Amino acid sequence: MNHLTPKQIVAELDKYIIGQHDAKRNVAIALRNRIRRLMVKSDLQKDIVPNNILMIGSTGVGKTEIARRLAKIANAPFTKVEASKFTEVGYVGRDVESMVRDLVEQSVNMVKESKNEEVKEKAAVIVEDVLLDILIPPVKGAGFSTTGTSTNFNPENASEQELNERTREKFREKLKNGELEDRRIEINVKQSAPSGIGMIGNGMMDDASMAGIQDMLSNMMPKRTKKRKVTIKEARKILMEDEASKLIDFDEVKEEAIRLAENNGIIFIDEIDKIASKSGKGGSGPDVSREGVQRDLLPIVEGSAVNTKYGMVHTDHVLFIAAGAFHVSKPSDLIPELQGRFPIRVELQSLTRDDFYRILKEPKNALTKQYSALFEAEEVFLDFADDAMEEIASLAFTINEEVENIGARRLHTVMSHLLNEFLFEVPDTIGPNSKIMITKEMVTERLSSLVKNRDLSQYIL
Known part of the structure; x- marks a missing residue:
């Protein structure tokens, strides 16, 4: 910066x-x-x-x-x-x-x-161990033997502890490779505190005081947990949040x-x-x-x-x-x-016809690009001819002049009227790998009624 x-x-x-x-x-x-x-x-x-x-x-x-x-x-x-x-x-x-x-x-x-991003790697290691403990609980004993990881490992002579460690290492690899993401496990999840605590008073307390008292009371109450059956993928997400919050100093967060x-x-x-x-x-x-x-x-x-x-x-x-x-x-x-x-x-200057055309074409988040992305999500390819964009801009500008000037927001209304029928037909009638080309003639045909119709309910957002 x-x-x-x-x-x-x-x-x-x-x-x-x-x-x-x-x-x-x-x-x-x-x-x-x-x-x-x-x-x-x-x-x-x-x-x-x-x-x-x-x-x-x-x-x-x-x-x-x-x-x-x-x-x-x-x-x-x-x-x-x-x-x-x-x-x-x-x-x-x-x-x-x-x-x-x-x-x-x-x-x-x-x-x-x-801060969560900073402790992400540390939290991921802790979460991996927690998941491993749920899948293969460790055998209680005084330390682990190195035999389990040896190349000359013999299952017949190995102790229960060594076998357990060997199995854990195999499952650790599977966890890292994402092979167990859909397996369901049971985890303890913290229950969220009640959203509001009723206070008796004369209503003169400000928001900050109320929030402070509610936080203090919720911290005094014992933390309750409940068991949930979730996939390992979901469990990882829940446990990551929990472990990351433990690694972060919240007083430091507040000061910063x-x-x-x-x-x-x-x-x-x-x-x-x-x-x-x-x-x-x-x-x-x-x-x-x-x-x-x-x-x-x-x-x-x-x-x-x-x-x-x-x-x-x-x-x-x-x-x-x-x-x-x-x-x-x-x-x-x-x-x-x-x-x-x-x-x-x-x-700030009022927008011109040319501005409307540029708004449709140039910005990184232009409406035409947004709609193209929506169609592409269903494997349908939407494209706009240059003169079609000019016609859309011209119609939006005309409606603003004749009805009520709501600036660039008018483009949302016009584009919605133009493309709603296509959006309704995808994917039932217009299937994957189809291509839709928006031409000037199509814009004129579909939107001419917008300019002729003076009913305000058609235009105001």
């Missing part, structure tokens, strides 16, 4: 997102600045805060995708929240601090996954996860325009609640300590990316303090 330059970050984003060059440049700079901050040797490192970004653009132009892909490039914990889901303190609903808790949860899962969330975390706040108070309203009615959410949001974005079940998390260096269409309200309708916390403003 430390070697990624802003240009390289933009090049990575270009593999998945068409256009929106300004937005890509700004998020690339923001990501690189985080690396630069960690390279600063002086005390100034603590004072360098991230430049949060406000993305302005209609739905389906790539705002969420840019933020999500950025997190993947940075291998950073990422959480997406809708600002409209939050309520002012004192009202029933999600409080703004829950976004930080979600981020830390994501960070813990990432660190756990990484909090550090990762604080320094690398990205929180994407969508629909921020929905909590902006419209100009000239005079601060009455629902706008008071909207402004209350903004004021609750402010300390989190400015930098504060949030209590989570894993410990205190400081949000000073978390990168916040906010986004909204701002069709009704304007960015200036946000309270001035919150506006000041999003100094970088990027306006």
Whole structure:
């Protein structure tokens, strides 16, 4: 990650997102600045805060995708929240601090996954021994004889212990070669703790305190196990998780996860325009609640300590990316303090016909490639003529103009209408090794009714 330059970050984003060059440049700079901050040797490192970004653009132009892909490039914990889901303190609903808790949860899962990978080989050796003990229990005695592995081994003169060891070695080889994967064995599996423990109280306890108490109570309760009959393949998976968790120091995981969330975390706040108070309203009615959410949001974005079940998390260096269409309200309708916390403003461009065509053809995860992969899973080969993709793009663009502009999401609707009949016929009528070629004529024939029919239920996702 430390070697990624802003240009390289933009090049990575270009593999998945068409256009929106300004937005890509700004998020690339923001990501690189985080690396630069960690390279600063002086005390100034603590004072360098991230430049949060406000993305302005209609739905389906790539705002969420840019933020999500950025997190993947940075291998950073990422959480997406809708600002409209939050309520002012004192009202029933999600409080703004829950976004930080979600981020830390994501960070813990990432660190756990990484640690599991580190101890994978050690755990595999332990699991192999456990499986071997279930298949061929060892004979109790003082150590094993080396005769069992000797080339001059004679079964008639061997002791029970030597025979047992010899058999175990044969079964160990079979386990390694995968010859016993379908054999069923009985293993002890830990029963999961109850998902929720009822608490008597006045309802004023926050999520972190509740989660902490539940964890403490579940740890105090005796661990219960039950016997399950599973194949060796399934047993290996269950035992691997169990043994890997024993090899990992969870306190170390928590510390690393909090550090990762604080320094690398990205929180994407969508629909921020929905909590902006419209100009000239005079601060009455629902706008008071909207402004209350903004004021609750402010300390989190400015930098504060949030209590989570894993410990205190400081949000000073978390990168916040906010986004909204701002069709009704304007960015200036946000309270001035919150506006000041999003100094970088990027306006995303509406998508053109040419953009739609490129979205179908160029990205690594293009819709045409996704559908081709689905058909290929059933050994049916799907291909698109170039002019067919141009026609699909043109139809999607036209429907957006005439009905409601939902951006690139319209392509999902159009492609679904085009290919659903084929998807239904595979594999019953269209068998393996068949080839389907999507031509311009086929697109026109199957989708012409979409443009003529004005019934909104045909188009809105």
